[in-house]
Amino acid sequence: xxxxxxxxxxxxxxxxxxVFLAILSVMPFLIMIVNSTRSTTQIQQHAVSLIPSHYFSxxxxxxxxxxxxxxxxxxxxxxxxxxxxxxxxxxxxxTAYALVVYQWKARKAxxxxxxxxMMIPAQITMIGFYQMVYKIHMTNHLSMLILPxxxxxxxxxFMRQYMxxxxxxxxxxxxxxxxxxxxxxFNLIALPIMKPAIxxxxxxxxxxxxxxxxxxxxxxxxxxxxxxxxxxxxxxxxIYKTEYGAVYLGLTLTALPLIVVYLALSKYIIAGVxxxxxxx
Amino acid sequence: MxxxxxxxxxRYGYLFSIPFVIAFLIFQLYPTLYTAVIGxxxxxGIGKTDWHFLEKPxxxxxxxxxxxxxxxxxxxxxxxxxxxxxPQLALALLLAAWFTDRRFKIPGEGIFKVLFYMPNIIxxxxxxxxxxxxxxxxxxxVNDLMTRFGIFDSxxxxxxxxxxxxxxxxxxxxxxxxxxxxxxxxxxxxxxxxEIFEAAEVDGANGWQTFWQVTIPNIKTILLFTLVTxxxxxxxxxxxxxxxLMGGPDNATLTTSVFIYNLxxxxxxxxxxxxxASMLMFVLxxxxxxxxxxxxxxxxxxxxxxxxxxxxxxxxxxxxEAAKS
Numbered sequence: 001x002x003x004x005x006x007x008x009x010x011x012x013x014x015x016x017x018x019v020f021l022a023i024l025s026v027m028p029f030l031i032m033i034v035n036s037t038r039s040t041t042q043i044q045q046h047a048v049s050l051i052p053s054h055y056f057s058x059x060x061x062x063x064x065x066x067x068x069x070x071x072x073x074x075x076x077x078x079x080x081x082x083x084x085x086x087x088x089x090x091x092x093x094x095t096a097y098a099l100v101v102y103q104w105k106a107r108k109a110x111x112x113x114x115x116x117x118m119m120i121p122a123q124i125t126m127i128g129f130y131q132m133v134y135k136i137h138m139t140n141h142l143s144m145l146i147l148p149x150x151x152x153x154x155x156x157x158f159m160r161q162y163m164x165x166x167x168x169x170x171x172x173x174x175x176x177x178x179x180x181x182x183x184x185x186f187n188l189i190a191l192p193i194m195k196p197a198i199x200x201x202x203x204x205x206x207x208x209x210x211x212x213x214x215x216x217x218x219x220x221x222x223x224x225x226x227x228x229x230x231x232x233x234x235x236x237x238x239i240y241k242t243e244y245g246a247v248y249l250g251l252t253l254t255a256l257p258l259i260v261v262y263l264a265l266s267k268y269i270i271a272g273v274x275x276x277x278x279x280x
Numbered sequence: 281m282x283x284x285x286x287x288x289x290x291r292y293g294y295l296f297s298i299p300f301v302i303a304f305l306i307f308q309l310y311p312t313l314y315t316a317v318i319g320x321x322x323x324x325g326i327g328k329t330d331w332h333f334l335e336k337p338x339x340x341x342x343x344x345x346x347x348x349x350x351x352x353x354x355x356x357x358x359x360x361x362x363x364x365x366x367p368q369l370a371l372a373l374l375l376a377a378w379f380t381d382r383r384f385k386i387p388g389e390g391i392f393k394v395l396f397y398m399p400n401i402i403x404x405x406x407x408x409x410x411x412x413x414x415x416x417x418x419x420x421x422v423n424d425l426m427t428r429f430g431i432f433d434s435x436x437x438x439x440x441x442x443x444x445x446x447x448x449x450x451x452x453x454x455x456x457x458x459x460x461x462x463x464x465x466x467x468x469x470x471x472x473x474x475e476i477f478e479a480a481e482v483d484g485a486n487g488w489q490t491f492w493q494v495t496i497p498n499i500k501t502i503l504l505f506t507l508v509t510x511x512x513x514x515x516x517x518x519x520x521x522x523x524x525l526m527g528g529p530d531n532a533t534l535t536t537s538v539f540i541y542n543l544x545x546x547x548x549x550x551x552x553x554x555x556x557a558s559m560l561m562f563v564l565x566x567x568x569x570x571x572x573x574x575x576x577x578x579x580x581x582x583x584x585x586x587x588x589x590x591x592x593x594x595x596x597x598x599x600x601e602a603a604k605s
Contacts, residue, residue, distance in 0.1 A: 124558055228403065236412065
């Protein structure tokens with residue numbers, strides 16, 4: 001009995017801490033969203049309010065009246081993220097298939113190699129990358145942000161770990177006996193089996209591509225090619241210095257879609273984070 | 281016949297790896313080597329692509345290593361990482377222990393997990409500028425709250441103070457990442473076989489003892505994974521310090537990545553020195569990554585290899601002995 005009581009006390013303390021942390025997670029975004037509907041004068045009087053005002057359209061007018069083009073950024077980010085995710089998931093699964101299904105001489109060495117390079121971030125060798133892209137006059141091409149996704153070592157690693165128990169070689173063998181070509185077997189038998197893993201990896205690939213700042217910041221100089229994170233960085237500039245309402249609105253426009261999608265998919269995303277970690 | 285068949289299938293192993301290999305060579309290996317080469321040259325100036333090797337090949341590296349700004353940036357990077365990783369890991373461990381405790385269940389656990397992880401999914405660029413606005417002076421939301429509740433008499437200009445600027449960056453990093461670390465640790469704890477916990481319970485271990493003597497040793501690999509991935513991320517920290525205060529005030533939030541960016545893409549466009557600084561960080565990251573690679577390598581496979589090697593040795597020894605006698 002006393003032990004149970006003890007647990008109630010502990011549970012209450014833990015619950016209060018969790019509520020506090022939850023408020024801490026939500027508060028900044030809540031302030032942001034509410035302030036996006038308030039005028040700069042209102043914000044200057046009291047920067048925190050939980051009651052939305054009616055200056056949304058006014059803020060939008062100020063925001064769009066300057067260099068901030070959320071729709072352009074949104075479209076470019078969408079193009080980059082969708083293409084990069086499609087390439088990364090497809091080719092990572094294909095590479096994993098080569099590692100799991102076939103017995104070839106360099107297989108083991110290749111896998112060790114992938115493990116060795118999977119932690120090395122591309123960001124650190126951007127100077128060479130920039131010089132290379134500049135030389136071939138491709139700096140403002142979104143393809144330079146998309147094509148590198150074909151080689152995603154950590155995704156290959158994940159796909160290989162997932163495929164090994166999931167894909168039985170007997171299925172591949174029997175498809176061969178039926179006369180199926182190897183590439184056909186991959187596309188029509190292996191890919192569907194890998195769907196859950198592909199879905200998980202696609203979410204994370206999409207989000208990380210969507211949020212990427214460093215590479216686009218270096219490669220893109222043409223405003224028409226800006227991705228959303230670069231658009232956001234414009235809000236830091238002098239032209240918006242005193243337009244608080246417009247800045248909050250700009251931030252809201254970039255964060256709100258992510259928050260909505262995240263809350264809708266949170267079950268899968270959280271499960272995906274957990275899944276990704278047990279690869280060790 | 282059988283061998284021939286195997287051989288023909290082996291071809292596909294190579295064939296299906298080709299796209300990956302080609303993309304790797306063009307977009308990763310070549311830029312890496314090129315960065316290394318640029319580090320030894322005189323390549324600078326906007327739009328320049330032609331270069332010559334320096335007479336003193338290591339001049340750029342020496343300049344970088346002796347540059348007070350780089351030293352500050354490096355110290356900041358380490359400080360910002362260490363100071364965010366420790367509370368982040370402590371908080372994540374604590375929450376993971378609570379959320380996996382078999383003796384009680386916290387109501388709303390699922391919602392808490394979703395909310396704790398949420399800051400991680402939001403674009404870091406947005407988060408950085410949002411916090412810049414939140415800590416604004418004189419009438420940012422934080423100042424508003426502080427003066428309204430009477431904690432401060434008058435608004436405080438947080439962002440011009442070096443220590444406070446660093447603390448806020450540390451806070452943002454912790455706030456963005458503890459949820460992620462927590463989820464990973466929870467999945468690690470759930471992966472421990474329940475029998476081990478049952479045995480600890482039978483032995484009369486309390487929560488604290490179970491945590492330190494059962495949970496922690498059993499998630500060692502995952503802790504190492506968390507440590508190394510966070511370290512590599514920390515050594516590359518860019519978005520938050522760059523957009524929160526542009527590395528300021530007085531270089532207090534300047535990290536090596538921001539330093540490299542500023543060197544190469546603003547002012548005098550010193551690609552060569554930026555490349556040298558990149559390579560120094562690259563080596564550091566490779567070393568950290570090697571640590572993880574060593575720890576994560578397929579242990580069963582490694583064991584098996586050891587046994588096979590031993591057997592071969594044994595066999596050879598026996599043959600030798602047989603030959604002797």
